[in-house]
Structures are given as structure tokens and as C-alpha cells.
Amino acid sequence: MANNPLVPAGQNLFVVDLHYIRPFDEIDPLIDAHILFLEANYAKGLFLASGAKVPRTGGVILATAPSREAVETLLENDPFHQHGVARYTVTEFGPSMSAKGMTTV
Secondary structure (H helix, E strand, O other): OOOOOOOOOOOEEEEEEEEEOOOHHHHHHHHHHHHHHHHHHHHOOOEEEEEEOOOOOEEEEEEEEOOHHHHHHHHOOOHHHHOOOEEEEEEEEOOOOOOOOOOOO
């Protein structure tokens, strides 16, 4: 993605779709640790947006990384993954249109 102020050179965009696979009584105690995981990756410039799905069946993360494998490795550090409460679908995303101020491929 050339000249996109949100995506560093040599990196791609990824949509990470989290699907809860355990009851909320197992998920809720992990929320604070999951938020720390998110904040750490925002600080590194790897996460661009995230949030819970409505209804609350999981969440979505918009990430940037050099490869799908890098994203999958990164997600291994998520407490939701470590405790087996969520399943992840990672989709590489190559935008052909974007909002004003963002350059597309």
C-alpha cells in the first residue's frame, strides 16, 4: 500500500474477526488482559482500530503487518487465544477505495 499514512511501507492491512467460543463467565475475567494486549499493539503501530461486535459475539481488529503469518503469530499473545476462549479469522485486505486523506493501493 503506497503512501498510506496509516500503513507503514512494506506492510499490509488485515481484518481480524474474533469469535467467542466459550461462555462469558470465562471471557469476562480476561478482558483487562486483552485490553493490555490491544494497547501494546496500538503503541507499536500494529493495530489501527478494534472493538466488540454488536451483538457481543466477539470482536474485530484492523491490523497492519508485513504478512499474514506475522499477524497470526502476534495473535498468539492475546489472552483470549492463550486461554482458548476465541477463534480468529484473519483476512488480508487490499483496499481499492478509501476515505479522503487515505491513499489506496
